[in-house]
Amino acid sequence: MSYITTKGFLLRIVPYRDNDVILDILTSEYGLITCSARNIRRKNGSLQQNISPFIFAEFELFYYRDRYQLNSSEIIEHFSPLAEDIQRLTCLSHLSELVMDILRYQPKATKIYAFWAYASYSIVYQEDPIFKTYLAQLKFVTDQGFSPWIENCLICHDLIQTEIFHFYLNKGGILCDKPSCRKHGVDSSIVLLHQANISAIFYLINLPYEKCFNIKIELELRDEFILFSKRYVNTVMEKEYKKLDMLTTMEKFEKGIYE
């Protein structure tokens, strides 16, 4: 029986019984901690003031028989724009779903804490949170060992010099136009990428967290990047993430594009 005090990001809040919740807290010292919190929900369904989605806080936890229970929490960073901005909130909900899908199997993964700190700050406070989220998710899966192969042809390793690259999702990389290389890819898994987006992906993969979310691309190439990031992450994670779809549909609607 003991107490620990640790700082962390609140990644998920799951209702449990009438007034209780389960919290998933990402900490730098202990990795992911799952703990129960008693009497957190009020009768009207709202949460007590010291708990809200995605806060960064100092948590005091009671540890007994392999279980954690929240004793108290003190918010350090509220990420206050989230309270009024459904777009940024949805972006973070999506990213936390992806991050939790990895943490569930590797709760001690150490790099994820720094990733989340930089990615969540950029999604909450910088412009174009949707694009930031697609950058962040691609950086995240790259860190987890699913780096897209973009340096040369995945099969023959010749440099590819072209304006438009053929990225084969089923192979996780670009292929040159030689028939002996193309036969390895499946047509339905091609995503076309302009040279500028290949460069953007290169910088995203190689730059540290403090710089990689500042990458800017021309507006005409934004949708292409987003489509690539979405299909690539869904492919490597073998899962269809849907939370961002509503936001991109609304965005198209605002631009007058109907599908």
Ligand SMILES: [Zn+2]
């Ligand atoms: Zn080739």
